[in-house]
Amino acid sequence: MLLLKSRYLLKDASTVIDNGAVLIDNGKVKFAGSANDISNRESCQIIDLGNSAIVPGFVNTHTHLDLTHLHNIIKYNGDFTDWIRQLVDAKKEWTESEYLSSIRSGIKSSLESGTTTVVDITRNGLALEELQKSKIRKSLFYELIDFNPDSTESTIDNFKNMIRKVKRDDLLSIGIFPHAPYTVSEELYRRSKAVAEESGFSIATHISETIDEAHFLTRGTGKFISLLRDFDMLKEWKPPGLKPVNYLKNIGFLENGCILVHCNYLKGEEVDHIEESNSTIVFCPRSHKYFRHKDHPSYKLGNRDINVALGTDSLASNDSLSILDEMKYIYTQHKTSKPQDILCMGTIAGATALRLNDKIGKLEEGYDADIAVVDIKKETVTNIYDGIFSHDSECVLTVVSGTICYDKHGVTREASVN
Missing domain, CATH: 2.30.40.10 (Urease, subunit C, domain 1)
Known part of the structure; x- marks a missing residue:
């Protein structure tokens, strides 16, 4: 003992x-x-x-470990879609060994800052081997990107093939991560949710990260239209005419709860929908600052019964992978936040999001x-x-x-x- x-x-x-x-x-x-x-x-x-x-132990409820070696490489000039283009270009240059090295560095940094549970987003599954070598508790979310409704089943099949190789243990759980409403078709969102429900997987998505995202969904205008055209991802499509969270509710994604990453620009009834569905908001404070967003809505939730957890996002938009640093930032920059609430966000709230709150936190x-x-x-x-x-x-x-x-x-x- x-x-x-x-x-x-x-x-x-x-x-x-x-x-x-x-x-x-x-x-x-x-x-x-x-x-x-x-x-x-x-x-x-x-x-x-x-x-x-x-x-x-601290719970990092959203990060991208494979981007650890992109610290200070990509420059943000106020245009999020330009930042995405830089990110895509930078990753194209990497070999598999460079990916793995970046992931290892991220795991090491996480443990050194008191993070005991990490929610990592992977596109290619390369993180699995490195994470399984580590004693850190991990929830590996497989990122799905496909805006073409005709290839939805192929994308789902690829996901299922990847997870067949996964040997789960007490320290590893699996999640599904349809990337964002500007990279995921409505059909893929629906199928992802169905697979998560059938398999007992957690499910998460980026949502309401930028104002342009709302313009994309409500009007079919803005910089994401150009981005999708540049990547040859936009075929025939009509905007749903709904605000981001309302869109997710309308297609059934919020049912039985999910993890909503960012939620930087919530409007009116969107907060109601999150509360009613028992979904979790993941706030990434210092990445939020990096992208020059206004005060996060979580500061104004008052007595709302909404679980708010913390993430670091990646080192492409942050200075460390430390949840302790995220909590310090809130504590020093937002004096109205109760310290007990801040520590809750960095511990039990993340555990609750992952349905592990009877085990950790x-x-x-x-x-x-x-x-x-x-x-x-x-x-x-x-x-x-x-x-x-x-x-x-x-x-x-x-x-x-x-x-x-x-x-x-x-x-x-x-x-x-x-």
Whole structure:
């Protein structure tokens, strides 16, 4: 058994215990509470983490690990479709080994920042092998792109062929990711949803990412029309005349809930539809800033019963793959956000989106031992959240299902055994 001790323990986003401890046995949390309440420490490997906070492992609910090596390569000039063109051109130049190297770097960066669960989007399935080598918990979403309704079944068959090769385990789950309403036909959206329902897969999509997306769907105008023509993807098509989320509701995509990535420009009843369907919004704060969007709608949801999780998106539009950094950004830039809510977004909200909230996202007896340890640089803090979200705090230990996956200071080598 492994016993982690620290000055602070957060069993969940709002339950703070001084002089905390977590006992791990066979990959599970056996005890989480005050270190004073542990009576039997025989045969325990004890790690005293000092002035730090033990928290539930962070969940990155949306990223593209294969784009890790595109950091600072693509320039955004205010035109999202131009940015997409640059992205496509850059990826064309890569070999398979370069893809794999980029994915490995992304996994390493994730673990080093306390991320224990990552939702990765893959188009070609190359991420699978690298992710399965890693002890990180992963949900691999296969991205589908096809705007031609006549080839819907072929696209679905390709997806099914890819996942037949997947050997699932306790740390791997599969999802379907029809890319966005400007790259996915209505027919493919419907079939993707049907396959997800039949197979028990999670399903997600980019939605309401830009104002141009709304113009594309409501009027059939804007820069996405030119983009699709340039890629020879636009044949006969009529715009549905609906706002993005309303469009998804109209075709049945929201039924029984789904994961909606971005949702940067929600209007009126769109928020109602998300709430009524029990869907999750994934907010990527620093990528949101990179693309110069206005304040995210999640800041104005008030008492709405909507699950909001956090993602990093990729390093093509961000400076790190750290959910801790995303939470720090919200904490410092949006003072009206409650720190408990911010930590919830980075932990249990992501677990809820993946339907894993009975397994991860909290440190309670019986839960999988997915843990991040954040070093608190200040000896005295007015509240623990100031310490966790301080600009100089950092993750020093990452544990996934009881396995130590990152140990910055080598504390496991110095642990005592009682």
